[in-house]
Amino acid sequence: MRSVIDILDLSVEEIDQLIAVADDIIANPAKYREACKYKTLATLFFEPSTRTRLSFEAAMLSLGGNVLGFSDAASSSAKKGESVADTVSVVSGYADIIAMRHPKEGAPLVASMKSLIPIINAGDGGHFHPSQTLTDLLTIRHEKGRFEGLTVGLCGDLKFGRTVHSLIEAMSRYTGVKFVLISPDELKLPDFVRKTFIEDKGLACQQVTSLEAVMPQLDILYMTRVQGERFFNEEDYLRLRDTYILTPEKLKLAKDDMIIMHPLPRVNEIDTRVDDDPRACYFRQAHYGKFIRMALILKLLEVEV
Numbered sequence: 001m002r003s004v005i006d007i008l009d010l011s012v013e014e015i016d017q018l019i020a021v022a023d024d025i026i027a028n029p030a031k032y033r034e035a036c037k038y039k040t041l042a043t044l045f046f047e048p049s050t051r052t053r054l055s056f057e058a059a060m061l062s063l064g065g066n067v068l069g070f071s072d073a074a075s076s077s078a079k080k081g082e083s084v085a086d087t088v089s090v091v092s093g094y095a096d097i098i099a100m101r102h103p104k105e106g107a108p109l110v111a112s113m114k115s116l117i118p119i120i121n122a123g124d125g126g127h128f129h130p131s132q133t134l135t136d137l138l139t140i141r142h143e144k145g146r147f148e149g150l151t152v153g154l155c156g157d158l159k160f161g162r163t164v165h166s167l168i169e170a171m172s173r174y175t176g177v178k179f180v181l182i183s184p185d186e187l188k189l190p191d192f193v194r195k196t197f198i199e200d201k202g203l204a205c206q207q208v209t210s211l212e213a214v215m216p217q218l219d220i221l222y223m224t225r226v227q228g229e230r231f232f233n234e235e236d237y238l239r240l241r242d243t244y245i246l247t248p249e250k251l252k253l254a255k256d257d258m259i260i261m262h263p264l265p266r267v268n269e270i271d272t273r274v275d276d277d278p279r280a281c282y283f284r285q286a287h288y289g290k291f292i293r294m295a296l297i298l299k300l301l302e303v304e305v
């Protein structure tokens with residue numbers, strides 16, 4: 001029984017296999033329609049979500065399975081003080097696989113130690129978000145055709161942005177990748193990510209505050225929202241939230257084939273006029289999420305189609 005708590009729980013070869021299965025699902029959805037008949041996914045979301053929870057549920061329903069769960073800690077017995085470990089021990093008896101989001105870093109790891117069924121970390125605080133990274137990798141493979149040799153600009157809240165941390169972990173395993181970290185000083189990439197996945201691996205990296213200065217060199221621009229919910233101080237959030245706003249004017253500096261990604265939700269960091277630019281692929285990215293999550297559910301449930 002395997003869980004996915006960190007993207008590195010999956011090897012590069014396994015990620016290639018998941019992408020191949022997701023591509024087959026996109027091409028032949030009918031083949032998978034009953035693959036998880038009589039299987040149940042529990043979505044335990046102690047924090048808000050639109051894409052992750054609904055794409056996991058859509059994924060299981062498209063595989064012919066069932067879903068149950070909660071979308072708000074306040075409607076679960078966490079509100080009465082139940083621990084994550086106890087919740088998971090109980091839900092293990094009701095479902096075959098769990099997708100869990102929790103505001104506390106490490107909560108899904110603790111859950112996986114208690115669980116009798118696979119746990120997928122659907123985002124833990126400002127730490128990691130591996131299933132978003134699978135979505136991002138499927139998007140990059142479709143839009144750029146490769147992972148190797150890409151210059152990836154990550155812009156915005158690199159401190160609390162868990163999607164950024166997991167994407168750096170994943171992309172650091174491909175040769176010739178260069179990271180350009182674009183953030184205000186207060187929202188820089190945490191040391192545990194920069195040191196372990198960039199410096200210790202000897203990867204090329206540039207840390208800047210100006211998006212315009214680096215735009216011309218980027219193959220991928222990965223925009224992120226400033227994560228207001230993780231700030232201790234409302235004043236700091238209000239000061240930093242609009243540091244970067246991507247506009248059509250700024251995009252004139254970018255390569256014609258640069259792609260613009262965003263895990264979403266977007267607040268103000270991408271002007272809606274950018275949505276019509278063919279390089280904007282964040283809504284396609286969100287749609288890929290369902291297919292790669294279908295592939296992940298099949299793998300963790302050891303279902304062969």
Ligand code: CP
Pocket residue numbers: 048049050051052053123132263264265
């Ligand atoms: N990308 C992402 O995690 O979105 P949600 O918060 O809506 O799930």
